[in-house]
Amino acid sequence: MSETTSQPCHKENVREHLQQVHRLLDKHALQEMAAHQQEMPRTERHELEGKVRHKRQLSGLREMLGGLHSADIAYILEALPIEQRLLVWDMVKADRDGKILNNVSDAVRESLISTMNRDELRDATAQLDTDEIADLAPNLPQEVIRDVFKSLSIEEREQLRAVMSYSANTVGALMDFGIVTIHEDVTLKVVSRYLRHFNKLPEYTDQLFVVNRDDIFKGVLPLNALLTNEPDMPIAPLVILDTIKFQPDENVGEAAQVFERYKLVSAPVVDEDGKLVGRVTVNSIMGYNRSKSKNDVLGQVGLRREEDIFSPMWKSVQNRWLWLALNLCVVFFVSRVISSFEHSIEKFVALATLMPIVASMAINSGNQTTAIIIRLLALEQILPAHSRRLIVKELAIAVLNSLALGGVSGVFAYTLYSSVSLGLVMAGAMVLSMLLGTLIGILLPLAMHRMGRATSTGTSVLLTAVTNSSGYFIFLGLATIFLIH
Amino acid sequence: MSETTSQPCHKENVREHLQQVHRLLDKHALQEMAAHQQEMPRTERHELEGKVRHKRQLSGLREMLGGLHSADIAYILEALPIEQRLLVWDMVKADRDGKILNNVSDAVRESLISTMNRDELRDATAQLDTDEIADLAPNLPQEVIRDVFKSLSIEEREQLRAVMSYSANTVGALMDFGIVTIHEDVTLKVVSRYLRHFNKLPEYTDQLFVVNRDDIFKGVLPLNALLTNEPDMPIAPLVILDTIKFQPDENVGEAAQVFERYKLVSAPVVDEDGKLVGRVTVNSIMGYNRSKSKNDVLGQVGLRREEDIFSPMWKSVQNRWLWLALNLCVVFFVSRVISSFEHSIEKFVALATLMPIVASMAINSGNQTTAIIIRLLALEQILPAHSRRLIVKELAIAVLNSLALGGVSGVFAYTLYSSVSLGLVMAGAMVLSMLLGTLIGILLPLAMHRMGRATSTGTSVLLTAVTNSSGYFIFLGLATIFLIH
Numbered sequence: 001m002s003e004t005t006s007q008p009c010h011k012e013n014v015r016e017h018l019q020q021v022h023r024l025l026d027k028h029a030l031q032e033m034a035a036h037q038q039e040m041p042r043t044e045r046h047e048l049e050g051k052v053r054h055k056r057q058l059s060g061l062r063e064m065l066g067g068l069h070s071a072d073i074a075y076i077l078e079a080l081p082i083e084q085r086l087l088v089w090d091m092v093k094a095d096r097d098g099k100i101l102n103n104v105s106d107a108v109r110e111s112l113i114s115t116m117n118r119d120e121l122r123d124a125t126a127q128l129d130t131d132e133i134a135d136l137a138p139n140l141p142q143e144v145i146r147d148v149f150k151s152l153s154i155e156e157r158e159q160l161r162a163v164m165s166y167s168a169n170t171v172g173a174l175m176d177f178g179i180v181t182i183h184e185d186v187t188l189k190v191v192s193r194y195l196r197h198f199n200k201l202p203e204y205t206d207q208l209f210v211v212n213r214d215d216i217f218k219g220v221l222p223l224n225a226l227l228t229n230e231p232d233m234p235i236a237p238l239v240i241l242d243t244i245k246f247q248p249d250e251n252v253g254e255a256a257q258v259f260e261r262y263k264l265v266s267a268p269v270v271d272e273d274g275k276l277v278g279r280v281t282v283n284s285i286m287g288y289n290r291s292k293s294k295n296d297v298l299g300q301v302g303l304r305r306e307e308d309i310f311s312p313m314w315k316s317v318q319n320r321w322l323w324l325a326l327n328l329c330v331v332f333f334v335s336r337v338i339s340s341f342e343h344s345i346e347k348f349v350a351l352a353t354l355m356p357i358v359a360s361m362a363i364n365s366g367n368q369t370t371a372i373i374i375r376l377l378a379l380e381q382i383l384p385a386h387s388r389r390l391i392v393k394e395l396a397i398a399v400l401n402s403l404a405l406g407g408v409s410g411v412f413a414y415t416l417y418s419s420v421s422l423g424l425v426m427a428g429a430m431v432l433s434m435l436l437g438t439l440i441g442i443l444l445p446l447a448m449h450r451m452g453r454a455t456s457t458g459t460s461v462l463l464t465a466v467t468n469s470s471g472y473f474i475f476l477g478l479a480t481i482f483l484i485h
Numbered sequence: 486m487s488e489t490t491s492q493p494c495h496k497e498n499v500r501e502h503l504q505q506v507h508r509l510l511d512k513h514a515l516q517e518m519a520a521h522q523q524e525m526p527r528t529e530r531h532e533l534e535g536k537v538r539h540k541r542q543l544s545g546l547r548e549m550l551g552g553l554h555s556a557d558i559a560y561i562l563e564a565l566p567i568e569q570r571l572l573v574w575d576m577v578k579a580d581r582d583g584k585i586l587n588n589v590s591d592a593v594r595e596s597l598i599s600t601m602n603r604d605e606l607r608d609a610t611a612q613l614d615t616d617e618i619a620d621l622a623p624n625l626p627q628e629v630i631r632d633v634f635k636s637l638s639i640e641e642r643e644q645l646r647a648v649m650s651y652s653a654n655t656v657g658a659l660m661d662f663g664i665v666t667i668h669e670d671v672t673l674k675v676v677s678r679y680l681r682h683f684n685k686l687p688e689y690t691d692q693l694f695v696v697n698r699d700d701i702f703k704g705v706l707p708l709n710a711l712l713t714n715e716p717d718m719p720i721a722p723l724v725i726l727d728t729i730k731f732q733p734d735e736n737v738g739e740a741a742q743v744f745e746r747y748k749l750v751s752a753p754v755v756d757e758d759g760k761l762v763g764r765v766t767v768n769s770i771m772g773y774n775r776s777k778s779k780n781d782v783l784g785q786v787g788l789r790r791e792e793d794i795f796s797p798m799w800k801s802v803q804n805r806w807l808w809l810a811l812n813l814c815v816v817f818f819v820s821r822v823i824s825s826f827e828h829s830i831e832k833f834v835a836l837a838t839l840m841p842i843v844a845s846m847a848i849n850s851g852n853q854t855t856a857i858i859i860r861l862l863a864l865e866q867i868l869p870a871h872s873r874r875l876i877v878k879e880l881a882i883a884v885l886n887s888l889a890l891g892g893v894s895g896v897f898a899y900t901l902y903s904s905v906s907l908g909l910v911m912a913g914a915m916v917l918s919m920l921l922g923t924l925i926g927i928l929l930p931l932a933m934h935r936m937g938r939a940t941s942t943g944t945s946v947l948l949t950a951v952t953n954s955s956g957y958f959i960f961l962g963l964a965t966i967f968l969i970h
Contacts, residue, residue: 015865018866018868019868022868022870069746069747071746071747072746075746075866078864078866079866079867079868081871081874103746192712195712195713196712196713196714196715198712198713199713200709200713201709201712201713203748204748204750205709206691206750223708223712224685224686224690226712227677227680227681227683227686227708227711228680228681228683228684228685228686229681230681259771260768260771260772260775261554261556261557261560261588262554262556263688263689263768265689265691265750265767282750282767282771283745283748285771286744286745286767286770286771286774287745289771289774289775289778290745290774292778293774293777293778293781293782294860296778296781296782297778297781297782297785297856297860298856298860300782300785300856301849301852301853301856302849302853303853303856303857306860307857308861308866309861309866309867309871309874309875309878313878313881313882313885316878316882317882317885317886320850320853320882320886321886321889323849323853324846324849324850324853324886324890325890327845327846327849328842328846328890328893328894330845331841331842331845331846332842332897334841334842334845335838335839335841335842336838338837338838338841339835339838339901342834342835342837342838345830345834345837346831346834349827349830349831349837350824350827351837352823352827352830352834352836352837352840353820353821353823353824353827354820355837356816356819356820356823356841356844356957357813357816357817357819357820359841360812360815360816360819361809361812361813361816364786364787364808364809364812365805365809367786368786368787368788368805368808368809370786371782371783371785371786371788372788372792375779375782375783375791376793376794379563380500381503381560381563381564381793381794382564382794383503383504383507383564385507386566386794389566389794390794393794393798393801396798397798397801397802397805400798400802401802401805401806401809404806405809405810405813408813409813412817416824472841
């Protein structure tokens with residue numbers, strides 16, 4: 001459960017350790033090791049010397065790894081190319097495998113698991129808490145999961161089944177079982193005596209959970225109250241009855257907001273019958289927030305999963321391919337829109353040079369508006385009564401910005417091509433298409449939200465497609481009407 | 486220091502409360518209130534009734550607000566239009582002003598502070614801890630800060646000066662002073678007795694800080710150890726000497742990674758002389774992460790600050806204007822690149838319809854690569870030795886993807902315009918410009934990083950400008966060479 005080698009954590013030195021590992025395992029060392037493994041004839045004295053030096057290096061490395069926190073080893077494994085990574089993985093003591101697997105990113109985890117046999121995997125998993133096993137489960141072969149399941153106690157099996165039954169974005173999937181429960185009818189002294197029976201309390205224990213004889217959740221006793229009151233006091237008046245609790249099927253995003261708003265370290269998870277089933281900690285919440293912000297940033301350019309430098313190229317290609325293909329479809333469509341005005345462009349080639357300006361500005365004003373709306377929707381602070389107000393405000397902003405920038409563009413076009421009507425068409429198209437872009441940028445996320453769907457990569461492709469092609473259409477359309485007869 | 490009304494926190498009901506406030510304060514109610522304030526002659530019986538009903542409503546509202554956590558009141562204030570917001574703000578008891586100001590977003594905070602006079606502000610600030618005062622300080626008028634400073638103890642003045650002296654992205658700016666210190670030469674029993682003198686321990690107290698007589702930091706005593714060991718034990722063997730500590734000028738981003746990697750709740754901040762100066766908690770780290778991820782998402786579309794629905798329009802216009810103007814400059818430049826090929830386009834108008842395809846794909850492959858590189862740089866897991874490997878891999882991915890999509894585009898162009906050479910030019914331009922886009926997408930962030938500068942909005946504008954215009958240039962250039970004689 002708890003990490004025995006967790007101290008000392010040389011945070012300042014993780015990168016230094018990484019560089020050291022890398023140096024010890026450079027190409028030269030690897031070649032020597034390969035030679036060693038092939039048991040080449042020991043003819044040359046030089047070779048023998050090399051081997052001795054190499055062995056010394058490796059044992060030094062093994063010792064260094066032994067002294068590191070498993071999170072640090074995970075960090076180092078992630079930063080090493082696959083051959084070196086597997087060498088280091090072999091050197092790590094087997095009794096830490098589970099913790100380390102739990103700390104590495106998905107791609108690296110796969111590469112490590114693929115080198116382990118059924119027994120090794122079962123042993124590694126057996127070191128973990130049930131909630132950690134649940135995290136690992138998607139990467140494990142079926143038969144290993146079955147083995148592990150058999151080795152668990154009835155209570156643990158139930159816990160594992162529970163965590164795995166909740167879908168990814170619910171509190172239930174994130175909960176753990178590091179709950180210390182007490183009964184209501186005791187004194188602080190009794191609680192203190194009970195706690196001393198623990199070897200170590202679960203991480204993030206800032207409160208004890210009070211339950212009755214039927215495991216029905218009653219409230220919490222903060223350690224704070226335990227520590228600042230006289231031992232003879234009964235706990236009953238100190239128990240907080242109306243505390244923040246979650247249901248297992250609640251959305252994690254909302255739970256994350258609650259954690260930050262009320263400054264929580266841990267919170268109980270209680271099922272429909274009022275039974276205490278687990279707890280959520282600030283660590284799970286931080287992990288969720290981090291992966292969400294990561295996905296936000298990567299999702300904006302259509303990447304579905306994180307890549308590491310050493311992941312197989314084929315996977316990276318796949319990761320990027322879909323988005324590029326989608327985008328190609330969008331521009332094919334845009335290209336068809338333009339081609340319906342080929343006749344106009346042939347007559348007035350300036351249109352071809354000016355049209356990307358309008359389209360690009362339409363996309364940008366749409367994107368800005370959408371970013372604002374998505375933020376507001378996530379905070380759930382838009383009351384239905386305010387939606388209209390919001391739309392009006394966004395449009396007003398777009399009017400001001402598009403008038404200013406449309407004016408500049410009009411002057412730009414006029415200066416280059418000395419045509420007043422071209423300047424006017426340019427300015428007019430800019431205003432219209434920025435307004436339209438804004439309108440789409442408001443309505444699309446609002447509509448997705450009302451239909452109960454999350455705004456996703458798909459939304460952003462659709463938004464770009466519509467704003468981009470309508471930018472071209474408006475500009476070329478106006479030009480055809482007013483400039484080409 | 487601690488929130489007296491923090492319980493109960495009705496998290497499920499915050500939105501309900503918000504709606505209730507909104508209902509109580511709707512237009513009708515506001516008009517009545519205005520009438521009331523103007524002391525209109527009480528001629529009509531109907532009006533009198535309205536007033537009575539209205540008064541009852543308001544006192545109900547006041548009561549409801551009294552029962553809410555200040556974070557909830559902050560949430561409600563943020564979601565109300567300015568008139569309603571100020572009404573609610575007036576109704577909140579003055580002794581909670583400080584906490585609430587500390588919980589609202591910057592824009593809302595400004596609107597609230599602007600209604601308060603010097604005395605009110607001083608009283609509100611006086612309720613806060615020094616680290617909270619430091620958070621508020623940038624929004625306070627100079628003379629209020631001077632008043633507050635005078636009212637502080639010498640120790641608090643020193644703390645306030647310390648926090649405010651560190652720049653925004655350092656640990657020092659984020660630290661607080663909720664440190665419970667003990668000496669090394671006592672038993673657990675003595676520590677327990679000492680803690681009982683506290684009314685309440687600071688939030689997030691998971692460990693006590695051990696210092697010597699000169700305030701030199703020695704180590705930490707986890708509450709865990711205090712609770713699970715016999716009271717007669719001396720603390721010395723339980724103190725963790727080699728614990729994770731930060732220096733005040735360390736970067737917060739790195740501290741955030743350390744917090745998550747080692748699952749910390751709090752950590753000591755120690756100055757160069759080894760003196761304990763404060764602590765960082767997981768709450769500050771979460772707040773930092775949240776604002777960073779928010780800025781990442783908003784920064785991608787060039788928004789410099791968060792907007793709320795009710796912020797003055799002029800500020801919103803400014804917020805969006807710079808990015809749009811920058812973007813306009815970029816497309817003006819792109820437009821000039823295209824116009825240098827006007828002659829070719831005039832001869833072969835299909836070029837105008839196909840050119841946006843190439844440019845858009847170049848931008849996208851550049852963006853994807855940059856997103857990956859920035860993530861890897863943030864994790865600091867790229868060793869210099871691996872940079873070349875990374876570049877080769879990215880280019881290889883680009884070759885595969887560009888060959889596939891270039892081929893598709895070539896066929897598309899050939900099908901539409903029945904020209905083999907146009908198809909070949911299209912495919913060739915796509916491959917070249919996606920490769921170039923990728924190369925720029927790698928080198929730009931790497932170069933910024935090596936120069937010690939963070940990748941910013943500016944980088945992304947530059948990246949788009951270069952990839953976009955080189956996409957047009959390559960396609961139109963190839964076409965001019967191979968299609969136009």
